Amino acid sequence: MERPAWAPQGIDISVPSVSRMYDFYLGGSHNFEVDREAARKAMEFMPGLPKIMQANRAFMRRAVHYATAQGISQFLDIGSGIPTFGNVHEVAQTADPAAKVAYVDHDPVAVAHSQAVLEGVGNAVIAAADLRHPQDILKDPVITGLLDFDRPVALLLVAVLHFVEDADEPYAAVAELREALAPGSLLIMTHASYEGIPLSQEQAGGTVDVYRTIRNPLIMRSRAEVSRFFEGYEMVDPGLVSMPEWRPDAPVGEDQEDPFAFSGFAGVGRKA
Numbered sequence: 001m002e003r004p005a006w007a008p009q010g011i012d013i014s015v016p017s018v019s020r021m022y023d024f025y026l027g028g029s030h031n032f033e034v035d036r037e038a039a040r041k042a043m044e045f046m047p048g049l050p051k052i053m054q055a056n057r058a059f060m061r062r063a064v065h066y067a068t069a070q071g072i073s074q075f076l077d078i079g080s081g082i083p084t085f086g087n088v089h090e091v092a093q094t095a096d097p098a099a100k101v102a103y104v105d106h107d108p109v110a111v112a113h114s115q116a117v118l119e120g121v122g123n124a125v126i127a128a129a130d131l132r133h134p135q136d137i138l139k140d141p142v143i144t145g146l147l148d149f150d151r152p153v154a155l156l157l158v159a160v161l162h163f164v165e166d167a168d169e170p171y172a173a174v175a176e177l178r179e180a181l182a183p184g185s186l187l188i189m190t191h192a193s194y195e196g197i198p199l200s201q202e203q204a205g206g207t208v209d210v211y212r213t214i215r216n217p218l219i220m221r222s223r224a225e226v227s228r229f230f231e232g233y234e235m236v237d238p239g240l241v242s243m244p245e246w247r248p249d250a251p252v253g254e255d256q257e258d259p260f261a262f263s264g265f266a267g268v269g270r271k272a
Contacts, residue, residue, distance in 0.1 A: 006030060006112070006113055006116060007032075007109065007112075008108055008109065008112035010108070011108055011109055011112075013032050013034070014034055015034065015214070016034050016035050016037070016038035016039075016214045017031075017035060017107055017109055017110075018081075018107070018163060018211075018214075018216045019081040019082050019105065019107045019109060019110040020032065020035040020082065020109060021035045021038055021039040021042070022053060022081050022082070022159070023035075023081070023082045023084060024036050024039045025039060025049055025050040025052075025053040026050070026053050026054065026057065026084050027050075028082060028084045030082050030109075030113055038210060038213075038214050041210050042207045042210040042211065043207075044206070045199075045203055045204065045205075045206030045207040045209075045210070046197070046199065046203070046204055046206070046207040046260075047260075048197075048198070048258060048259070048260020048261075048263070049207070049260075051258040051260040051261050052192075052260050052261065052263050052264065053159070054261070055243040055244055055260075055261035055262075055263075056158055056159050056190050056243060056266075057084075057086060058243070058244075059158075059190060059243040059244075059246055059266045060088070060091075060156065060158050060188070060190075061086055061091050062246065062247055062248075062249065063154075063156075063186075063188040063246070063247075063266075063268055064088055064091040064092050064095075064154070064156075064188070065091065065095060066236070066247065066268065067092075067154040067186050067188070068092055068095035068096045068099065069095075070186070071152075072152050072153070072154045072184075072185075072186060073092075073096050073098055073099045073100065074099070074100050074101075074147050074148065074151060074152070074153045074154065075088050075089075075092055075099065075100070075101040075102070075153070075154045075156065076102050076104070076137075076143070076147060076153050076154070076155050076156065077101065077102070077103050077104065077156040077158070078104045078105075078131050078137065078155070078156065078157055078160060078177075079104070079105060079106075079131055079157065079158070079159070079160025079163070080103035080104060080105050080110065080114065080126070080156075081105060081107070081110050082109070082110050082113050082114070083103070083113065083114050083117045083118075087117075088101050088103070088156065089101040089103075089118070089121060089123075089124040093123070093124075098123070099123065100123040100124070100146050100147060101123065101124045101125075102124075102125050102126075102127065102142070102143045102146050102147050103118075103124070103125065103126040103127070104126070104127050104128075104129050104131075104137055104140075104143070105126070105128065106128065106129065106130040106131075108128065111126055111127075111128045114126035123146065125142050125143070125145075125146050126142075127140045127142040127143050131157070131160060131161075131164060131170075131173055132164060132168045132169075132170075132173055133173075134173050134176040134177050134180070135176070137177070138176075138177070138180050149180055149181065149182060150182055151182055152181070152182050152183070152184035152185045152186070153181055153182065153185045153186075154185065154186040154188055155177060155178075155181060155185065155186065155187050155188065156188045156189075157174070157187065157188070157189045157190075157229075158188065158189065158190050159190050159191075159192070161174070161189065161191050161219075161221075161229065162191050162192040162218055162219050162220065162221065162264075163216055163217070163218065163219070164219065165217055165219055166219070170229075171228055171229065171231075174187075174229050175231070175232065178232050178233070178271060181271055182271075183271055183272060184270065184271065185270070185271045186236075186268055186269065186270055186271070187229070187230065187233050187268065187269045187271070188268050189226075189229060189230075189266065189267055189268075189269075190243060190264060190265065190266040191221055191226045191229070191264055191265050191266075192218060192219075192220055192221075192263070192264045193220055193221055193222060193223065193226065193263070193264045193265055194220045194222075195222065195223055195264070195265070196242050196262045196263045196264060196265075197260070197263040197264075198259040198260060198262075198263075204220075208220060223240065223265060226240060226265045226267075227240055227267075230267060230269040232271065232272075233269025233270055233271055233272075234269060234270050234272055235267060235268070235269050236267075236268040236269065236270055239267060240265050240266070240267040241265065241266060241267070242261070242262040242263070242264070242265065242266065243261060243262070243264065243265075243266040244257050244261050244262060245262075246266045246267070246268070
C-alpha cells in the first residue's frame, strides 16, 4: 500500500482508525481502503451512520455559534479528529476573529493532519493527548500557551465519550476537566445511544461489534448515563435532546430530517 504524503511516518496504515472512518462518513479524503472497508461493514448494520456524523457536525457548529454569542472566545476540542470543512476554528473565528481554539486528539493521524491544516492559522493549535488522562491535557504547554483557564472555555466532547470504556473512568475524567474550568464555561457534548436509532438494538449491535473488532469499542449509554456527564453544569435549553432538536436553525420536521439523525444525544451545560 502506497503511503500518501499526508500520512505520518510510523503510522500503521493497515489498521482502521476511528478518526479516518469518521472522515470517510463525512465524505472526506483522508482515509484508506482499510478504513472504508470497516466503515462500510458498520454501515451494513446501520446505513444511517453518515447521517449521524453530519448531525453531529451540524450540532457542533450551532453550539460553537451559541458559545461565541455568549461571549466565549476560547475553545478546547478533545477528540477533535481529522479537521474537515466547517471545523471549530473556522466557525468560531468567523464569528469572533480573536477566538482561540485548542484541538486535542490521541490519534497520530489526526494530529499530523491537523498540524498541516492549521499551518499559518493564528490562534489555533493541536496537541497529542488522551481524554482518559485529563492532567496531560490541562498541563500541555501547547494548550496552556494558548488558553487561559482562569477565563471561560467551551469544552467540546463531540462523539468521543462513547469510545471511552467504563473501566477507563470517563465520568471522573469529565469531572476533572470541569474542575479546571472557570465559572461560565460550557460543556458541549454528543454521545451515541441505542435510544433514538430507528433500528432494533440487535441490528444496531452489529455496528457496535464492528468497532469492537477494530479494538475501538463503541459504548452505547442510556439517556440517564449520558446526563451524568453534565453533573456540576446547568443545562442550557432545550436540555439533553437528539442532535437536530438542539436549537435548530429552522423548525425540525421529522419528515425532512433523516430518522438516523435523531440517534443518540446532544447537550450544552454551563458551569455555575
